[in-house]
Amino acid sequence: MFTDSVELTVSSGKGGPGCVAFRREKFVVNGGPNGGDGGKGGDIWFKCDNNTHTLSHFQKKMHIKADNGAPGESSNMTGKSGAKKVVIVPPGTQIIDMDSGEIVFDMLKDGQEELFITGGKGGLGNTHFKSSTNQRPTYAQPGEKGETRRIKLDLKLIADVGLVGFPNVGKSTLISTVSNARPEIANYEFTTLTPKLGQVNIGDFESFIMADIPGIIGGAHEGKGLGIEFLRHIERTEILLFMVDLASYRDLREQIETLKAEVAAFSDKLAHSKYAIALTRADVVSLDEIAELINSFLEIVGVEATTSSDIAFDASMPYFIQKTADETLGYNRELPYFVAPISSAANKNIEPLKNALFKLVQSKRSEH
Numbered sequence: 261m262f263t264d265s266v267e268l269t270v271s272s273g274k275g276g277p278g279c280v281a282f283r284r285e286k287f288v289v290n291g292g293p294n295g296g297d298g299g300k301g302g303d304i305w306f307k308c309d310n311n312t313h314t315l316s317h318f319q320k321k322m323h324i325k326a327d328n329g330a331p332g333e334s335s336n337m338t339g340k341s342g343a344k345k346v347v348i349v350p351p352g353t354q355i356i357d358m359d360s361g362e363i364v365f366d367m368l369k370d371g372q373e374e375l376f377i378t379g380g381k382g383g384l385g386n387t388h389f390k391s392s393t394n395q396r397p398t399y400a401q402p403g404e405k406g407e408t409r410r411i412k413l414d415l416k417l418i419a420d421v422g423l424v425g426f427p428n429v430g431k432s433t434l435i436s437t438v439s440n441a442r443p444e445i446a447n448y449e450f451t452t453l454t455p456k457l458g459q460v461n462i463g464d465f466e467s468f469i470m471a472d473i474p475g476i477i478g479g480a481h482e483g484k485g486l487g488i489e490f491l492r493h494i495e496r497t498e499i500l501l502f503m504v505d506l507a508s509y510r511d512l513r514e515q516i517e518t519l520k521a522e523v524a525a526f527s528d529k530l531a532h533s534k535y536a537i538a539l540t541r542a543d544v545v546s547l548d549e550i551a552e553l554i555n556s557f558l559e560i561v562g563v564e565a566t567t568s569s570d571i572a573f574d575a576s577m578p579y580f581i582q583k584t585a586d587e588t589l590g591y592n593r594e595l596p597y598f599v600a601p602i603s604s605a606a607n608k609n610i611e612p613l614k615n616a617l618f619k620l621v622q623s624k625r626s627e628h
Contacts, residue, residue, distance in 0.1 A: 426519070543606040
């Protein structure tokens with residue numbers, strides 16, 4: 261089961277108590293105190309691991325504890341320190357303090373490790389308290405208590421391109437066509453109930469990550485449909501691909517304006533992201549209608565059809581792709597990078613789509 265938010269209590273270990281002991285050996289008269297120190301309590305660490313994809317393994321672990329330190333022993337032996345507790349989380353997990361609301365750590369890279377809370381110190385044994393006036397101390401320190409914190413783990417997927425569209429617009433079909441993701445595909449709305457990630461390969465050595473989230477409807481940012489529960493999974497994406505269905509009963513203007521409004525209402529950062537538009541199901545619209553539909557949509561988004569470009573979209577159908585005289589100036593963020601008709605089922609314009617998205621991903625990566 262996909263779980264992307266959990267609340268936990270975590271506690272570091274308590275330090276072990278010091279030992280009260282005296283040296284007792286044959287031929288050693290009045291050996292004196294030799295109680296050892298208690299062991300240190302275990303720490304709580306977080307570690308990011310690419311092999312973990314959800315937070316579902318925390319559902320039955322509402323309180324995570326590190327081990328306590330062992331008591332000190334005679335002969336000045338220090339007790340064993342408590343083992344640290346390493347909490348494994350998937351990339352994209354935020355650790356949030358429940359009391360302050362502060363984001364303590366943002367776990368982004370595989371292998372990233374962060375110390376969260378430290379264990380209590382072990383108590384001193386009675387050997388530390390001997391003096392000329394107290395040669396037989398009969399007390400030792402207790403170990404320090406560990407620390408307990410209430411936290412929330414929030415998972416936000418990390419991807420280069422996020423797919424945004426109404427339900428049943430073809431997002432799952434596209435990601436299954438261009439990547440290694442295998443989402444459920446069916447002819448009804450809200451087939452996708454959980455986010456999916458897929459790696460899109462470009463040639464032998466290049467790739468980017470694409471994220472598919474459940475379909476968005478009007479009012480999603482207020483909780484309608486599947487609402488903001490999954491909208492936040494595209495919050496980290498650098499580029500959005502809005503998918504508009506040419507064969508839908510919904511008007512083309514309604515689709516793109518609703519999608520852009522919902523994204524902007526949810527996140528100001530996403531509202532200013534680079535984006536592109538794919539016009540889906542180009543294979544089920546008649547040739548007489550398709551040019552008219554695409555041209556009318558290009559007018560809606562305020563661009564003119566392009567008939568040639570360095571990315572070879574099918575020239576038999578109108579499309580648009582931004583061109584700039586100087587690439588260093590960047591693209592006009594108010595306009596889509598490209599608008600192109602596609603058909604995942606008929607494999608129409610899929611390779612040009614992958615190449616165009618990769619070019620946009622490269623431009624975004626060069627900004628960092």
